Amino acid sequence: MKKTARSPQEPKSRLRSWFAAISAIFIILFASLVDVFILQNSMRIQWENVRAGLLAVNPLDVLFVAVIMACVWAVIGRLWWSVGVVSGLLVLLSIVNRNKLLMRQEPLFPSDRDFIGEIGFVASMVEGRTVLIAVLGVLALILVITLIGWIAGRWFPRPRLRRPEGGINKGFLAVRVVTFVLAGGLLVHSTSFNESPNLWRASYDAAGASWMPWDQVYNYRMNGVIGGFLYNMPVQPMDTPEGYDAAAMDEISERYAERADQINADREGSLDDVNVVFVLSESFTDPSWMEGFDLDTNPIPSIQQVMSESISGQVYANTYGGGTSTMEFESLTGEPVGLFRPQASSPYQMFVSDYDTYPSAVGAFNELGHHTVAFHAYNLQMYKRQDVYRTLGFDDVVDDAGMQHQERVQRNPYISDASAYDEVVHQLDSSQDPVFLNLVTMQNHGPYPDYYDDPIGNDAPGLMQLGQYARGLAHTDAATRGFLDELQSRDEETIVVFYGDHHPGIYDEETLAANDEAASVRTPYFVWNSKTNEAQPGAAITPAMLLPMVYESADAPVPPYIALLEDVRRSIPVLQHARTLDPQGQPVDRDNLDEPTQTLLDDLTKVQYDFSIGDRYAVDSMWPGAAEEH
Numbered sequence: 001m002k003k004t005a006r007s008p009q010e011p012k013s014r015l016r017s018w019f020a021a022i023s024a025i026f027i028i029l030f031a032s033l034v035d036v037f038i039l040q041n042s043m044r045i046q047w048e049n050v051r052a053g054l055l056a057v058n059p060l061d062v063l064f065v066a067v068i069m070a071c072v073w074a075v076i077g078r079l080w081w082s083v084g085v086v087s088g089l090l091v092l093l094s095i096v097n098r099n100k101l102l103m104r105q106e107p108l109f110p111s112d113r114d115f116i117g118e119i120g121f122v123a124s125m126v127e128g129r130t131v132l133i134a135v136l137g138v139l140a141l142i143l144v145i146t147l148i149g150w151i152a153g154r155w156f157p158r159p160r161l162r163r164p165e166g167g168i169n170k171g172f173l174a175v176r177v178v179t180f181v182l183a184g185g186l187l188v189h190s191t192s193f194n195e196s197p198n199l200w201r202a203s204y205d206a207a208g209a210s211w212m213p214w215d216q217v218y219n220y221r222m223n224g225v226i227g228g229f230l231y232n233m234p235v236q237p238m239d240t241p242e243g244y245d246a247a248a249m250d251e252i253s254e255r256y257a258e259r260a261d262q263i264n265a266d267r268e269g270s271l272d273d274v275n276v277v278f279v280l281s282e283s284f285t286d287p288s289w290m291e292g293f294d295l296d297t298n299p300i301p302s303i304q305q306v307m308s309e310s311i312s313g314q315v316y317a318n319t320y321g322g323g324t325s326t327m328e329f330e331s332l333t334g335e336p337v338g339l340f341r342p343q344a345s346s347p348y349q350m351f352v353s354d355y356d357t358y359p360s361a362v363g364a365f366n367e368l369g370h371h372t373v374a375f376h377a378y379n380l381q382m383y384k385r386q387d388v389y390r391t392l393g394f395d396d397v398v399d400d401a402g403m404q405h406q407e408r409v410q411r412n413p414y415i416s417d418a419s420a421y422d423e424v425v426h427q428l429d430s431s432q433d434p435v436f437l438n439l440v441t442m443q444n445h446g447p448y449p450d451y452y453d454d455p456i457g458n459d460a461p462g463l464m465q466l467g468q469y470a471r472g473l474a475h476t477d478a479a480t481r482g483f484l485d486e487l488q489s490r491d492e493e494t495i496v497v498f499y500g501d502h503h504p505g506i507y508d509e510e511t512l513a514a515n516d517e518a519a520s521v522r523t524p525y526f527v528w529n530s531k532t533n534e535a536q537p538g539a540a541i542t543p544a545m546l547l548p549m550v551y552e553s554a555d556a557p558v559p560p561y562i563a564l565l566e567d568v569r570r571s572i573p574v575l576q577h578a579r580t581l582d583p584q585g586q587p588v589d590r591d592n593l594d595e596p597t598q599t600l601l602d603d604l605t606k607v608q609y610d611f612s613i614g615d616r617y618a619v620d621s622m623w624p625g626a627a628e629e630h
Helices: 009-041 050-055 059-076 079-104 110-124 128-155 170-190 199-206 216-223 225-231 246-264 301-308 324-333 361-367 382-392 417-430 466-488 509-513 543-554 560-569 595-612
Strands: 275-281 311-316 371-376 396-398 435-440 494-500 522-529 536-541
Touching: 009 059, 009 079, 009 225, 059 079, 059 170, 059 199, 059 225, 079 128, 170 199, 199 225, 216 225, 246 560, 246 595, 275 324, 275 417, 275 466, 301 311, 301 466, 301 522, 311 543, 324 361, 324 382, 324 435, 324 494, 324 543, 361 371, 361 435, 371 382, 371 417, 382 396, 396 417, 417 435, 417 466, 466 494, 494 543, 522 543, 536 543, 543 560, 560 595
Parallel strands: 275 435, 275 494, 311 536, 371 396, 371 435
Antiparallel strands: 311 522, 494 522
16 A cells, blocks of 8 residues: 655644644743733732742632633634733733722622623722723733734744635644633633532642631732632522521521510510611711821711710621622621621622512511612612612612702712702602611712812821712711701601711721721611610621611510520621621620520521521511512
8 A cells, every 4th residue: 555655844834833832832821920910919919029929929820811811712713812802801800909909908709790780880989090091001902912923923823723725624623622621611610619529629729728708808819819709709608507407497486486575575665657767878987986087077976966865886897998788788687797608798699689589677567567668879780789679579669860859969979868868758758658768878989089169177198088078978967967857857756777888998008007907897877766766875786786776766576586686786796707796896706605695696597597598497487577579
């Protein structure tokens, strides 16, 4: 049999193919290293030099980015375009991550993808010039990398799917298909990072990663931005508590039914004809609680006075500079986010919106005969509120477009708190039934540029937005005083629950360092009654503990679930990943609780699991009406 003569060009062609493959791998790895270095630098880590920074880069982060680039290349078949697009996007994410750290002291999470639909709102929190420079810089980077690829292609032509002489290059097609399957499979597998077994999680753990559920900045800095990001991939909000079953929930229900009877024996009031208004006041704080600066004028004297005359204290936010929906979730459900896994940082987005119903005060007040209203002085796209409010069972939902009054204060683009309060009064006037209303304000949302002509003077030249922010607080103070005066002049009884959701992201590192660790997450709250106000100052809580205070303010009988929360409020009212505190704000070691407190925590954990993602054995018996469709 006659052998086919080998072409003299065939060895050269194979050699060139091998060289091209090795070069492509090198280019992808090098570009991935640079991208990860930039990502890690976005965590505001101060390295002595570039070499120290490169040594701090997690190789697994580099490998993950390389897998992304390989997957993109397998799809489009152009190496330099793949490098340019992936690098450009990662640089953009680095910029976003750095700005989020500056404003909220937390890195970028997978759940933040929901903000893509609100890109205009997100952009409004950053200076327009910064946004323009970032976009132009990313486009320039992609263009430069593509240009390099075009120049390199003149000496090293890229392999093509179709041969010059005709037909498909089957070898090249096979390489792309195999690469896509392997790289795509690894990327899909990464989405189950927190489920066992997982190759990526096992690799990070084997490399010495240490995870701190209460400190996400630590996770991103020490384990790599990619590692920290993967650690926050969606996961079941809670592990199944030991001993959880129908019998255990029946026993807990009976125990707290007895506890409710004990509490109710001394209660003579009722919530049946009482209006209840929850006011989540955007970025409301008491600046006097922070060290490192002084204001020329106290911006909130009226609210301080109200706090001295009512149930009041310090509410602990979960994060600095953000987390509004988490605070709202706690106040409406009584469920401390600190009992969920740390990755479940935004219940609204992550699981509440997926249910047809969810146990909450909304259903419970519907059961009492109240007309329930959700009111947000902005649109409802943020945090999937449109879906969540439906799930919680509100009778009516009002956004900024549906408000009767939409006034702004001077150049502030957000609806004023005074207008928001006018809408609350309108809702009270429009209903023949008592009203349960949940208000989320927007007036004091950051940033705080030149909104007001009379910013409050201060001695902190480094905090450029402080005077404007403080003036906004003064407007809130005056509006709140007027709102409470209006309610007090009416015949019907109204309870107002007022709390700040978080601090504004305006403080520099020097100011934050001048305060204790928790100072930047403490905000004021009060529970005020238009008819029977009584001073009870000083307690530390999270918003999950506000509901028992409503019943106390009305001297109303409590259902078993509120009895459970009442006992938690009197024992360990601050349950967060970062801290567990008693009512005086003193640290409690959650791993060394006395037996009664441990039993209380175990009961709350089982009930929260049952109400949230469990079988809801105890909802009807512990919180009548809380999860019924209306």
